[in-house]
Structure formats: C-alpha cells, structure tokens
Amino acid sequence: MDNGRIHTTKLDSWQDTNVTYAIEAQGLNVYYDNFRALKNVDLKIERHKVTAIIGPSGCGKSTVLRAFNRMNELFRSARTEGRVLFNGLDIYHDQIDPVEVRRHIGMVFQKPNPFPKSIYENVAWGARIHGYRGNMDDLVYQALTQAALWDEVKDKLGQSGLSLSGGQQQRLCIARTIATQPEIILMDEPASALDPIATLRIEELMRELTNNYTIIVVTHNMQQAGRVSDNTAFFSLDETDRAGVLIEYGPTLRIFSNPASKMTEDYITGRFG
Amino acid sequence: MSGDRGPMAGTRLTRRYKVAALWRNVFRASTVVGIIVLGLLLINIANSAFGYVAVTNRVDPGDLVAEDRALEDLDHAELVAILEVNISKGLFRKLANEKPFAERERAEVLGLIYENVVKPEVAKQWTLLESITKRSEIVAEATTAYPSATLRFESWLDVAFITSPQSSDAVKAGIRTALLGSLWTIAIAIVFAFPIGVGAAIYLEEYADHARPAARAINQVIQTNISNLAGVPSIIYGILGLAVFVRVLEPLTSGAIFGLTDSTTANGRTIISAGLTLGLLILPLIIINSQEAIRAVPNSLREAAFGLGATRWQTVWSHVLPNAMPGILTGTILSVSRAMGETAPLVVVGASTYITADPSEPFSKFTTLPIQIYQWTTRPQDVFRNIAAAAIIALLMLLLSMNGVAIVLRNRFSKRT
Numbered sequence: 162m163d164n165g166r167i168h169t170t171k172l173d174s175w176q177d178t179n180v181t182y183a184i185e186a187q188g189l190n191v192y193y194d195n196f197r198a199l200k201n202v203d204l205k206i207e208r209h210k211v212t213a214i215i216g217p218s219g220c221g222k223s224t225v226l227r228a229f230n231r232m233n234e235l236f237r238s239a240r241t242e243g244r245v246l247f248n249g250l251d252i253y254h255d256q257i258d259p260v261e262v263r264r265h266i267g268m269v270f271q272k273p274n275p276f277p278k279s280i281y282e283n284v285a286w287g288a289r290i291h292g293y294r295g296n297m298d299d300l301v302y303q304a305l306t307q308a309a310l311w312d313e314v315k316d317k318l319g320q321s322g323l324s325l326s327g328g329q330q331q332r333l334c335i336a337r338t339i340a341t342q343p344e345i346i347l348m349d350e351p352a353s354a355l356d357p358i359a360t361l362r363i364e365e366l367m368r369e370l371t372n373n374y375t376i377i378v379v380t381h382n383m384q385q386a387g388r389v390s391d392n393t394a395f396f397s398l399d400e401t402d403r404a405g406v407l408i409e410y411g412p413t414l415r416i417f418s419n420p421a422s423k424m425t426e427d428y429i430t431g432r433f434g
Numbered sequence: 435m436s437g438d439r440g441p442m443a444g445t446r447l448t449r450r451y452k453v454a455a456l457w458r459n460v461f462r463a464s465t466v467v468g469i470i471v472l473g474l475l476l477i478n479i480a481n482s483a484f485g486y487v488a489v490t491n492r493v494d495p496g497d498l499v500a501e502d503r504a505l506e507d508l509d510h511a512e513l514v515a516i517l518e519v520n521i522s523k524g525l526f527r528k529l530a531n532e533k534p535f536a537e538r539e540r541a542e543v544l545g546l547i548y549e550n551v552v553k554p555e556v557a558k559q560w561t562l563l564e565s566i567t568k569r570s571e572i573v574a575e576a577t578t579a580y581p582s583a584t585l586r587f588e589s590w591l592d593v594a595f596i597t598s599p600q601s602s603d604a605v606k607a608g609i610r611t612a613l614l615g616s617l618w619t620i621a622i623a624i625v626f627a628f629p630i631g632v633g634a635a636i637y638l639e640e641y642a643d644h645a646r647p648a649a650r651a652i653n654q655v656i657q658t659n660i661s662n663l664a665g666v667p668s669i670i671y672g673i674l675g676l677a678v679f680v681r682v683l684e685p686l687t688s689g690a691i692f693g694l695t696d697s698t699t700a701n702g703r704t705i706i707s708a709g710l711t712l713g714l715l716i717l718p719l720i721i722i723n724s725q726e727a728i729r730a731v732p733n734s735l736r737e738a739a740f741g742l743g744a745t746r747w748q749t750v751w752s753h754v755l756p757n758a759m760p761g762i763l764t765g766t767i768l769s770v771s772r773a774m775g776e777t778a779p780l781v782v783v784g785a786s787t788y789i790t791a792d793p794s795e796p797f798s799k800f801t802t803l804p805i806q807i808y809q810w811t812t813r814p815q816d817v818f819r820n821i822a823a824a825a826i827i828a829l830l831m832l833l834l835s836m837n838g839v840a841i842v843l844r845n846r847f848s849k850r851t
Contacts, residue, residue, distance in 0.1 A: 230741070232737070232740065232741065234645075235740055238644065238646070262743075263740060263741060263742070265743075267742065267743075268737075268741035269741075270741070274734035274735060274738045276739075277757065286742070287743065287744070290742070290743075290744055290745075290752075291743065334738070338741070341743060
C-alpha cells in the first residue's frame, strides 16, 4: 500500500473552509545537532496576506521559514519537533512526502539563484518535473507576467537567466516559483541583495501576488516590513539558551505603532539588532 | 621617517620593494627550472628520433638491373623476374603460396625485393644535434668508413612507423600494434571506471547520510580509503589485476565462457584484463576529481531545485551533473592520461612484448605503447633507441590530442549554461 500517495493526494484536494489559516506552527522546535535554534513557536499565517518575520541576526527567522517547507532537513542535521499544519494537515507527519510539501509551498531565496539555463527553461523546468501537461508557452507567459517580468524578457527568452540584472533575476526566481502553482510563497530576504529601485519593484510585486498567494517574508529591513506586510512576527533570542523565540505577533500597524513588548519596541526603533 | 615627504612615505619602502623583487625572482626561477627541464626532455627525445643515417645494402639495387635503368622504373613482370632469380626457390614458392604474384601490386613486389634481396641496413646513425652541427664531418666519416653506404636524413617518426606492425627489424618496425593496444585498453578502462567513479562520487556527495554521527564516521572512513587508494603504487594494482582478472576470472577475460577460445588453452592475459586493471587504477582518481567537481556546484542551485519540489535525483540530473561535468571530464582525462603511460601493472598482468597481430577484440593478446617503448630501449642495438624515441613522440602526441579533446568537451559543456 502506498501510504505516501494517499496523503499527497489529500494535500492536493484538502479544501477545508473551516481552516482559516494557510499555515500554522504549533509548538515548533528545531534543533541543529544539540543546539536548539527555535523554541516553542506558535504562529498562525493568514491566507492571501503578506506576513513579515523580523528580528535580530541569528534569532531563527530563516529557520522558521525553512521549517514551513521542510528545507531545514536537506542540508544540515536538523531535527524538528511540534507540528506545522498546512491546510490542517501536519507536514511533518511520517507519511507526508517532503518533496510534495515543497511543491505546494514554494520558496524564493536571499541571493537570486536562477538556473544557468535559458529564461524560458528556468520557468518551465519546475512545471515540467511535476508533469505539467498544459501549454508550456502559456504557462511561461503567465508566470512571467505575474512576476512583472514579461515585458522585459519577452524578446530574449532563449538567453541565459544569468544575463539578467539582479532585480530581474529575483523576479525570474519568483516567476519560476509561481509556475509550479504553489499556495504559499516563502521569501527569505528576497530584496537584501538588490538596489533600492529593484527592491521597490519586488515589494510592489509581493502586494500584487497576495491576490493569488499567501506570502511569508523574512526581512532585515524594518521599512520594508512596514511597507509590504499585513502581519508582522517579531523573533528574538532567548536570554538563557540562545534559542530563537517568538516575542510578538500581530497586525503590522499595531506592532509598529503600539508594540506590546519592550523588546519589540527597542528593535523597531533601532535601539538594538 | 623622512619628515618632509609626509607621513605616508618611509625608508621602509625601498626595503619592501627589495623583498618583493626577491620573492618575484624566486618564483620566476622555479618556473624557469621547470621549463628548462621540459625543454631538455623534448630535445633529448628529438635528438634520437631524427638524424642522419648511413644505409648499406646487401645487394646494390643498381646491380640487379641493366646499366641504364633503375629498379623503380621496371614494370610488374620484370620485378617478379628479378625476385625469382635472386631468392631461393623455397622462399619464392612460399611467397607465391601466401598470395600469387599476379595478384600483388607492383609496389608490393618492389617491397619484397627490398626486403629479401636488397636488404638495406643502418650501418651508423647520428643524433639530431650532430646532424645539425657537424654535417661535413658526418659526410667525411660516412664516405671513408662506409664507402658503399648512402647517407640520408631519417625521420624515424613517419606515417609508415605509425601504420606498420611490430617487427624484429628496427627499420621496418612500427607501433600500430602497440597503438591499437593502448587505445583498446584505455577505452575499456574508461567504460569501466567512468560510470562507477561518477556514480560513487554522486553517492558520497549527494546521497550519503551526513546527519547521523555514525553514518558520518563511516563516510569518513570510506573517504580516507579512497584517497589512500589514489596513492597506491600502480604495480600493486597490477598484482591485483593478475590475481583477479587474469587468474580468478580467466574464463571471462579469456573469452572462453563465450566460446571464443578453447577452455583448455584459455589465457586471461588479454586486453580486457589490462583495461579493467587500468580502470581500477584510475577509479579512485575519478571519484576524487568528480567529488570535487560536484562539491564546487553552489548549494544555491540545489536549494533552488529543491524549493521547486524537485526530488534529489531530479536535482542531481538536471542541475548538479551538468554544472559539474566540465570538472568531471577534466579530472577523468587527467586520470586517463596517467593510465595511458602506465607500464608496470601491464607487465604484471601480462602484456606481450612481441606480437605483430593487431588486437581485434577484448580477448586479444596485447601490447601497449609504453610496453613497446620499454622493450625497445632494452634491446642492445642502437637503432632501437631511435625508434623508441619516435614511439615516445607518438605517445606524447596521443596524450596531447586527448587533452585537446578534453578541452573541447569542457568548453562545450560550459557553453551550454
């Protein structure tokens, strides 16, 4: 019996309207060998909203983001405890296929990392490995259009993705993720390697994408979090064991204007971090 | 400090320039030494491979024909007649039995006359340097010491040398047998070692469990052993090849299992044994080089693929391997170049020192270029030294052209990206 398959089909068809959150962490702990990087995180991400994760360096922002699509376990000896519910289904369940999880929860990285292939191939590859049967040209067009890149690259789809500027490369990476038709897009400091104009374009794009996707973005940039996000989660280090903990979570306006925690206030006003 | 030139200037500047110049000269000297050694090697080989030779004939070709004609001008029938008169009846009949004279080309009959009647022999040969610097002395010596000899400039490396089979006569001997033997063994070594080596590298870099401490320790042991294997002297691989391929797997390596030879006379000292032995020899090198090439592929590419929901195999096949391929190919060609020059393991595995038949299948007996060179240099006659030098040049050219192929392949793969 192929249990994995049963559950992955469940992932596809689960449309429980009672589940109001796109993704929900419950008692999430992540360990690297014996070091606890993340401690008891409970976080509910709203659908079709931009959620920003902010906090000082080393507080586990990237770890929590990568916990949402099981990327932690790929390169480091990471161990995860607790539950991450995606449409009400625990993605860390034994019978869940992590590859299938990443297909539904896409990711954009800090440094633009297009494949050293043509622009067209960059967008088409992900869909192709998932056995996409439709018209590939249409899919590439739609993905590039949604990523606000089509007009700039429509005449040079055969050129290498690496020939684009940094901002274009990052939008290509977003288009590549969109083409696999995920529900959630995780962004790990997507604009930190870009100039201010390219950054603005990415931010506008994030706002537009909320029509179809749920976006979670890690950022170092306070203004960026304030500009683009609906909700903000502030993480910090636990004084005793250096583990990352969630300090405060709520609507961005409230967090920035009237933070409940003194730590959040200090960080936002630039007094530490 | 020299105050008037400001705080940035100083007396230490001249000293620093001196030290910099010293180091630059030390490193330049190292390069120069390397180039000199390489130049000496090439001069030494070329010195033996080219030069004047004095050739004496057992029978002067002019004596075979009438005064006003030359041997080269005669037609087919006249040549056959000359051959018949000048060799024994038994030999003539034997040649006719091998192939009737009517079927032989005119040039072929002429060759037979030279081979069996004229019998040219190299009386003395001079090196290239002598030929260039002491030309008049050589002419004088040749006319006094070998009055009947003709003096000519000989390039021991020519087309005939590459296309002729091995012969006990140095003038006629060629390297075709050895060249084909080298190509066969190398081809088998590549076919055997490349997929296994790259596969092992992919496993160790992409699939091996680095998370659990116990698995990590095992991987470390495997890694160390592969590195050590790369440094094992090649003759040990020869002994391994002798024990495993020649002895234990004899039915397989002799071809007896396929009915190609009689199992009672089966002999495992074949091309396939030699090729597999060389394959074992280069396997650790290919693994290490491939691992390094795979490790050099940035992790961001793997993350990008995984982030799109690719499996590990899809990631490796579509992104890691294409990007690692130039490095893998370069490493493989370097290993193959090493295998190409190996002599010791093949001696142990049982290379033939004297065969004239071309290898035609993996179960043929074989010899290779380095074996041939080694064998020629051990002959007492001076002439074999000349053809050994010519064979060395042929081997070097083969290695250079293989490296050329590697560069072309690498550029091809790099351009695809």
